[in-house]
Amino acid sequence: MTRITVLYVTLAGLLLGLAFALLVVGQGELHPFSVPLDRTILLHFRAPRVALALVTGAGLGMAGTAVQTLLRNPLASPDIIGFSAGAAAGAALVIVVSGTGVWAGAGAVLGGSVTAALVLALAWRGGIAPLPLVLIGVSLSLLLAAATDVLLSLAPDLQASEVTRFLSGSFAGAEWHRVGWMGAITIIGGVFLAWHTFAVDRLGMGDDMARALGLGPDGVRIRVVAVSAVMVSVSVAVAGPIPFVAFLSGPLARQLSKQSGTVLLLSGGIGAALALGAEALSGMLIFGAHLPAGVFTALIGGPAMLGILFLNTRQQ
Amino acid sequence: MIGARSGIGLAEFQVWLAGTAPDDAASIVLGEMRLPRTVTALLAGGALGLGGALIQGLSRNPLADPGLLGINAGAAFAMVATVWWLGPMAPALLLFPALCGAALAALTVSSIATLSTSPVTLILAGAALTALLSAALRGLILLDPYALEVYRHWAVGAVDRADVATLQTAALVALAGVVLSLTVARWLDVLALGADMAQSLGAGVGRIRLVGLTAVALLCTAAVMVAGPIAFVGLLAPHMARLTGAGGMLSQMLRAALFGGGLLLIADILGRVIVPGVAIEAGLGVTVIGGPFLIWLVRRQAEGLT
């Protein structure tokens, strides 16, 4: 078996094992086939959480690796260059203005998409070069994070806690219709990105080389960034920001498979595994409380990101 | 002198200065609310401006800012973590964790920055560190409702909450930072020629960086203690200093400190008078000016990168 096959088999086993553990063992063993109440718990509480973690993680992993490869920078994932921050700010704004969390999802999608459009527009100089795009995205991300903090401090207590809950990023409270939305976006976006990996991988040789081979770098960049932004925004809408999954999946996939380029499918799988793992951790009691999945992905992803940065700069 | 309550004029200020009527309402407002507030703005803004000039000189990167590089976030996280661990405590005591947090964050980011002169690497490292720390912070807040209350009113950065004891401690910390900055100012001019050049001119690059970063950590801690994590002042002030013609590092640092203090003071005053009855916190005002400025700066920088 090749390295890739081994990887896929291991990953599939890991995902199945985690899903099974979360579904049936979880917090108390279930007997879905003999006890009707257990069946209800499984179908309406545990299964949607697991499914949401899977589709969200896969979507984030694929969007992340596509943008990283596109911008030729392992650090330039959608959650670093402002799309997540934009979605979070949009959701926070809607919660504070409307007073409820009902429309938070719509706010997230709108916020993330507007941010992506803004990043592309500000980076446009008769074409889109990767480095300016990254810098503008990071700056905008910082600005939006500051704006979200401002909203949080201005909000009345009730909405402030609603915003905090939303921003913590969690698969708790998942419902089947959210799984449906995210699943559809993950599949449609995934196919779209898969089609574009052909061009994205070739853009890694520089714009001039790509053009000489008959490709159009600017069009590819706009389309891939836009689709990734939508994927990330919808993920924020259904689960809140789950930090670092988009960032971490691609580099992990490349490292494990020893391949270069987008490695889209593997990144999606690793994203799903990361999200599911974080969901499993969030089921455990820590200091007497359940922490949301987003906190765990951040605690794993943050140090990993600094490590990658460190190794990257040392190589130069 | 400008505030939500009118009717305090020069006369009341003279009364307060003379100390003849210590129980007069106007004197109390002046002495216990407005004066500390003004001192806070000047202290925090000045420290951040100076710290910004220092870190821009150290990293030779015009985009560097203590707020953007995660140094403020380090101090903030350490303080919230301490509150969460040990319960509510006097703000002045939070100095030590804040200092440790700022120093650790400064060390992490600068060790990455020293390996690469690329402005992108530095700003991404800062973004990563900020993301990590704010996520960890968010976890703590969820565990402890009290910490949320402390954090959300403090996260924006404002100049109206420091008490006199905190101000005194912070002023001492800032003073230490200023002294250290002044000792490295001359060497930073040499460092601006490049690390190799500096080394051959007899400057110990490692020592300059160590002293400089310690100074940055001290200055940021002082600012964070009194005013919370205020971003963009450290970015804006040194640019204003250079725009007004400051050449050498020393004059750049001094002007940046002045501009920083002035900026925060003006943001605070404007925040109080712009919408009657609503006090907009100074940190927000600075963000409104500083955010677009950063984007503009990045776009200008980016021309050289394409």
Place this chain on the structure above:
Amino acid sequence: MSAQLEVQNLSITLAGRRVLNDLSLGFAAGSVTAIIGPNGCGKSTFLRTLVRILDPSHGAISLDGIDIRNLAARALAQHIAFLPQTPQTPDGLRVAPLVERGRTPYMRPFQPLRQTDRDAVTAALEATGMTDLKDRRVDRLSGGQRQRAWIALTVAQQTPILILDEPTTYLDLPHQIEILRMVRKLNAETGKTVIMVLHDINLASHYADRIIALKNGTVAFDGTPQEVVSAANLSALFDTDLQVRQDAGQPPLVLPK
């Protein structure tokens, strides 16, 4: 394989500066042309305009009589291959997959390599002497080997015209010679038209049939090395006193005065 490349009244303005001014040139099929000139004379701009990375402000470029603006990007890439001065090496990419990317204009997404593609890649590796190195990581090759890998990519593109932007920069003299010999061999074996920017006039005289000198966006001189490489021409081109030694039957040799 033959394609006639014609440039008519080409002008290009970048950021308000006229970089190329009313150039008219033709490139005969099967010839090797070296473009020389001082820094900033518009050499790279000219090459990038030939492959439509830049659009001309005035004038036109035609391929076998067809304006290249009317060609699809893929069709153009099937006729002209271009190697930029500093292509970027993707992390961890190996030689064979790199060379396969030369087949991009013949492929579509989701479509695996066909037999013709694989044959083209094998032939390109063979022609550039990279067959033994095909499983090595490109970013770990030496400068000369890496340049050969990139040229292999352009060879796999199977185009009648090959354009190289300073293919010998950053290489030491033996490797410069190796690359230029290889280019000459490709020209002899497949009849490829080669247009390249070179810095070293002695190497250009040795390996090119024709030398075009650009200065301030216009042609300073144009002809075979024997015709145009003269002390007067070169001294004027570079604003430096130069002398040229011309031995019978040998390419001219440029020396400082």
